[in-house]
Amino acid sequence: MKENHHDDTHAPHIRYVPCKRPYKNNTCCLPFMYYYYLLLLSCFLIFDRSAGMATSPQNINVAIIGAGASGLAAARVLSRTFENAKIKVLEKQPGPSISEHDDDGDDFCSSDTIPGVGGVWHHIPDSKDRPMYKNLRTNLPREIMGYREKPWGRWENTKKIPFGAKDGASFVTHREVHSYLSDYTREFNLSQFMHFNCEVTQVKILDEHEEWSKINVTWTDEGQQLEETFDMVCVCNGHYFVPVRMSSIDFKPFSGKVIHAIEYDDPISFAGRNVLCIGARASGTDLAREISMHANKVYLSDSTCPPLLVDEKPKSLGNVTLVPRTVRVDVSSVQFAGDSEACIVEDIDTIVVCTGYDYDFPFINEKSNLGSSWRCVAGERRVAPLYGQLWHARYPSLSFLGLPHSVLPFPFFELQAEAIASQYGLLPTLEDRLRFAKDDAESGGPKDPGRLQDTHYLGNFQWDYYRKMSKLAGNYNEAMEIFISQSKAIYDHSNMDRKGAFPGGPDEYRQTMYTRDDVNVKFEAKSDMLEACVEA
Structure with a gap:
């Protein structure tokens, strides 16, 4: 399925049936027109709301x-x-x-x-x-998270008073x-x-x-x-x-602690530990980041990382190390994809499975x-x-x-x-x-x-x-298209703001504060490192 803006090829289809004119040159008697429209109304009630539906x-x-x-x-x-x-x-x-x-x-x-x-x-x-x-904290700014009927955050030129403090953070x-x-x-x-x-x-x-x-x-x-x-x-x-369980890996031999991300609450409980987070999407990277503030070491296993070649070392930032897909867990070691000696790590004592939900x-x-x-x-x-x-x-x-x-x-x-x-x-x-x-x-x-x-x-x-x-x-209508386009523009800007960031590293993008103005079809993005005014 390809991305194709404004193309309804894959859209749910609605069947429109044109109505024939019941008269010619407006010459017909009033009683006929009266009964015709009664019949038309009856057809609408019976067929347009589907046969068999007894409830209005x-x-x-x-x-x-x-x-x-x-x-x-x-x-x-x-x-x-x-x-x-x-x-x-x-x-x-x-x-x-x-x-x-x-x-x-x-x-x-x-x-x-x-x-x-x-x-x-x-x-x-x-x-x-x-x-x-x-x-x-959310990984989306509140200015694009709220219901249309209830704006949230910093909005300019809107009829409704937005919810939330105007000087508050966009990532809440x-x-x-x-x-x-x-x-x-x-x-x-x-x-x-x-x-x-x-x-x-x-x-x-x-x-x-x-x-x-x-x-x-x-x-x-x-x-x-x-x-x-x-x-x-x-x-x-x-x-x-309902957590997704990794059927491809047997955790039973592991002598340390294994939990799913659904059991996680406070990073302080990982103080001094050597932790492996399996899964490097949104929750995995966020958990690795905040666990690293208390743990001794954090390994973040990303299935999209290529296997490590012979003598190749994984990338690290601070005490967070990015490693390839996890392939095996033993009593006291974990093996990652690749031929490098660095693919076998023996000091991990806690595993957090961040593989999503069913x-x-x-x-x-x-x-x-x-x-x-x-x-x-x-x-x-x-x-x-x-x-x-x-x-x-x-x-x-x-x-x-x-x-x-x-x-x-x-x-x-x-x-x-x-x-x-x-x-x-x-x-x-x-x-x-x-x-x-x-x-x-x-x-x-x-x-x-x-x-x-x-x-x-x-x-x-x-x-x-x-x-x-x-x-x-x-x-x-035009207002809806502006709402969608503005939301997309801020969404894309936020994604670009964090593009290239080290997984599990600092999350500077969450410092950005957005102001949305759908009337003038623009938004502003401000942070300590960035100030931009963008027309969507």
Whole structure:
């Protein structure tokens, strides 16, 4: 799949049917026109919203699984679009206590952050099953992270007052992100939809022969099993909770300590140790950097590094050494790819596996009636069959927000939710959806050559996806194009700012502060080393 800006070749297709004029030269009797338009209206209600859909879109009953950033976006957009919709956000984490509600019990007020809201951004100290850690700061500036409906950071010439201090950092802490999501929840009164301590255990298509089938959802609420039938289910349970395990390496012989990055929280616990971080993407490099401030030595294993040749030495900066792919772990040594003597290291006593996370939907199984085409296999990092990487291709009343990764998360979720709301009952034919889903699942993602694990990777290819979602949502216009182009310009600038930096070395790029001005289509970037004004 090639990058091709403004090309809708791979876009989800919408079928437009031209209407023939029912009269010639405006000469027809009024009764005929009256009945014609009644018939036309009936056809719209029956066919455009798909056969078999008994519920008016304005009265739909919706379940949203998860109160993270994508679940909040879905709740906001669907409640805004369908005024009479019944919405339940089912979140398995505990919510605020009684004392954390206001006097009327309607909202949360005792803290700037709301417990249970925000998904991964709700940091729990010393947790061994959550990916957020004590010192995390975003690797994207807040000026491009926020929802369109709620600007964040330094914006000029915007009608809405942006959230956050104007003199604050662009690269923010997890608490600042949690505070932003909590404020978003308050501003749009999303707490009215929240049901905490509710763990979904089963999702089931009720009519396998109906494309827009109703869906039964079962969940537990403080030990009590509940179930309800919904017109639409949005799966927003995130994909940073089930660690990818390295099947290619046996860690059992190793005499030291082995953990996955999900167990990591505070670098001070690595004081004086010799640590190997396996995986040199965002989390691996960040963990190596902050662990190096306390550890004796840090080795960062990067699978993209070429094997070391005979007599070749790995590159180092300070106490961080960049090494190739890890190929073997023994009792007291680790071997890396290559023929150099430096490929065998014997002083490592701690290994941190930073290999990412798998998609996981424990509530979808053989009882879900999704058919044999459903696929979500551990290690593949691929979910199928999906239309537009969003809707289940056969049963589009079931959608999965936030599966594509390496994107600007919050505005991405917002656009997906708007597409879901706009296209309810209006997607292309089943045949077309299945065909595009098959092409997507076999594409290997947008890179050339593709890899199965990159099916949902977007990165620099995300901008056309935004445009396609915006067109499906019916809100693509000049302002939207400016928003997308400005976001891309700042994203590219931030990437260039850190290009060439030593992995695990100092992160000067996070010192840059951005100011965004979409009215004049420009942004400013300032730091101790850089000051630039750029027209996007």
